Amino acid sequence: MVGISRKFLTVAPGVEVTSEGRRYVVTNVMTPSSVLAKDLGTGESKTLRVEGLSRIIEPSEEVAAAERDLALYSSEEWAEGQRRLALIKPLLAMPCRSRSDVESIAKDAGVHFTTLYKWLKAFLLSGHVSSLVPSKAGRRTGMRMLGQVLEEVIRAVIEEKYLSVDRGTAQDVVDEVRKRCRHMKLKAPSHITIRARINDIPKSFALRKRGRRDDARDQYQPIRGSFPDANHPYSVIQIDHTPANVIVVDEVSRLPIGRPYLTLAIDVSTRLVAGLYLSMDPPSSVAVGLCLSQAICQKREYLANLGVGGEWPAWGVMSKVHCDNAKEFRSRTLSRACEDYGIDLQYRMKKTPHYGGHIERLMGTAARIFLGLPGKTFSKPEQRKGYDSDAKAAMTLRELEAYLVDYIVNKYHRAVHSGVGVTPLTAWERGLAGSSTEPGIGLLPIPEDPLRVQLDFMPYEERTIQRYGYQLDKIHYYDSVLDPYINSVDPDTKKKRKFLIRRDPRDISVTYFLDPQDNRYSAVRYRNAGFPAISLWELNAANEVLKQDGLKDVDEDQLFATVDRLRQRVDDALNATKKARSARRSAARRPPGVRPKPSEQPKRTVPIPAAANDESVHGINARVSEALDDDPFAEPITPFQVSLKR
Known part of the structure; x- marks a missing residue:
């Protein structure tokens, strides 16, 4: 069972926290990544890492009402939450508000001042617009009484x-x-x-x-093309996409599979990279959501999974996200998630790239990084003349991501940036801790449930629950948690009841089912546990091959068989290429004038059985033929080893 909390932990003096099973009270904030805390058991003071802190939950605490998923609020409910937020915004901007201030705003709004206090308290405790949405229980002003x-x-x-x-x-x-x-x-x-x-x-x-x-x-609509000055960390985030100017290879076969797409987010105030997302899929709302959710969450576990050392201290909820007008930035999921987290999503005017100058320059930096990698595609076709990007490609998608993250964390963040006069890391620390000339804003609140943040920014589907579970893209999913909802009917409409489901496109072997009883997400996996974990990109590729083969009504067995077949074809092509190159090296070592026996002569092509309309296989055959025309003294291509040490 996956928790759904969207709460954030505010780290400040006097706040009680836990670390490694012990209870502490924070006494001083030392740096943006460490605090001095007093052990409530022994009384000793100890320096603690911010990433390791969590909220103290008392056993006797009353269980609060579970939050509803953002997608389940009606338009009317959400509009009311937005209206209430607009009323309390002037009070939020007052560092020292008095009762007279509250009464004045309440009078203008036509509500009692105690109601305004209640809304203010609810928003300060949660930090989310959803806390201001009227609850379903009890009769309230504006409640619909019609049938x-x-x-x-x-x-x-x-x-x-x-x-x-x-x-x-x-x-x-x-x-x-x-x-x-x-x-x-x-x-x-x-x-x-x-x-x-x-x-x-x-x-x-x-x-x-x-x-x-x-x-x-x-x-x-907000005034596009401009935004208030970014005067502190995470006041403004700019985000955009770009195709990576490098070809990546398959993790198993090491054969080229194409150019990935990179989504980057930058903090305008400090020039610190806030988040990134690298994928083979074209830009979409999924890429935007995953990049923003990574920007909000801590990145210690992410760096560990990639095997990258160093620190990436960017986390917290940004005030504004500035982006262009592409359709992937206008999805309902993204808009509602930004609204709930209090993020102002702004769009820049069309054909005005200078308004997104910070992210454009960061994209230029990323392009220069790619120019130093094997398999680079350059910026212009004429620059690529005489360079075979496919043949030179050596890095997998994961290796490229690790290399890029290592460069960002250990070089870009630590190099002086002309825009801020110091390194982005120093600018970030000054923005939080302050300097001799400017006050800091303090540590940004830490998300307590990173998975929930990620799910909030992911697209969702609605499905009925059948005896076999449910189906997404012709793949069946099942878990016993679904049993109470099999063939359930909506009591109001008398139709089959639909339930909310989300998934990560990078691994579709697991989906997340929202249980309406407790509003918690549960992980629901393949019904057939024997199927391998694949990405949505691989599934779409298999569907395309089956479509080219003239098959329309396919099932999950055919889909996974096609994925396995495509993987096997790549492996066969790789083995055939190695054998052909080995034969050519043997021919090159013979004395001059000595011809090999006919049976030892290498063939000029490597046949790979495939459908006539399978363009991917023709591409593999073409690359193999080109490889056989290479210099016979050339060494076999070996996987590029990425060095993560600096």
């Missing part, structure tokens, strides 16, 4: 009459609702109730649906 049928009638009429390019009026909606209620022999709601439903629709959304996109942009 499901009437609500559905109103919704349908609003969509048909009001949210259309015909631009029907509110009175048109009222008249049509009354007409349909008469036919259905239902008591029609009052015109006030119907108009209230219309007023609940976000104005920008209504304008777009009514054919007034320009007005929606001009009136409600």
Whole structure:
């Protein structure tokens, strides 16, 4: 079972924490990565690493109501949470607020000042907009008292009459609702109730649906192309994608598989790299979400998994994310996750790359890194003339990621940056701890559940639960945790109930099922445990091969058999290439004028059985033929060994 908490631990003097099973109270913040704490058992003071701290949970604490997943809030609920946040924002900006300040804002908002205090306390404890969304339990102001049928009638009429390019009026909606209620022999709601439903629709959304996109942009979208000065760490993050100018190879066969895509995020204030994501898949909302979730979370475990030494102290929730207008930055999952974490997602104006100068320069730095690697593709085709990138490729995707992260952590972060006058690492530490001229902002809160942060930024699917479990992309998943929900029906709609499911595209052997009973995620794996772990990229490649073979209705056995077949073809091609090169080296060692026997002469091609329309196999054959035309004295290609020591 995976916890779903989105809480953050604020490290400051007086805060009680645990480390390695012992309880401490923080007495001093020494550096951005260490604190001085007093052992509550022995009274001794000890220096502790921030990464190893966690919150103290008392056994007697009352279990709080479980948080709902972001995708499960209705548009109305979310809009109310945003409205409440707007009301308390002036109070959040006041370092010393008084009761009179609260009463003044409450009077203007038309609510009691104690209500404002309640909202303020809820937001300060959680740091999330979702804490301001009205709970379902109990009757509240604005609560909808109409039955499901009437609500559905109103919704349908609003969509048909009001949210259309015909631009029907509110009175048109009222008249049509009354007409349909008469036919259905239902008591029609009052015109006030119907108009209230219309007023609940976000104005920008209504304008777009009514054919007034320009007005929606001009009136409600943030001013693109500019943002307030980035004056402290994580005040502004810029994020973008770029194709990596290097060919990577398969981990098993070491044969080239193409150019990966790199997603990078940079902290504008300090020039510290906040996060990255490297994948064979084209830029998508998944890449953006995984890069941002990595930027929010600590990276100690990530560095350890890659085998990279050094420190990467960037973590916490950023104030703003600045990006371009690409569609991957406009997904509903990303927008809602940013809203819930209090992140202002801003878009820069089209054809104005100078507004994203910081991330563009970082992309240029990454491009220069790739130029020093085997398999580089250069920036222009003419520069690549005479250089066979595929033949020279030697690094796997993981080796490239480790090399890039090592460069960032141990070179880029430690080199003086002309934009800030010091190293990005020094600028980050000064921003948190302060200097002789500027105060620091203190340590940013630490996410207590990194997996939950990652899941919040991942796309989701909705599926019904069958006796076999559920199916995603023709692959079946099952776990006993699904048993209580087999063939369950929604009591309101009387239709099959759908459940929320998320997954990591890098490893689709496991998915995450949201249990509605306790709002916790559970890991649900393949129903057939014998299938190998694969990425979504491999699954899509197998689907493409089957499509080219003329197969449409395929099952999971065919999909995994195709993945195995493609992997085996690459292995066979590699072995054939090695044998051909060995034969050519033997021929080169014979005395001049001595010809080999016909049976010993190497063949000019290496046949690989495949479908005629399998372009990937033709590509392998072409590369093998080119390899046989190389210099006979050339040494066999050996895997590139990445040195992570500096």
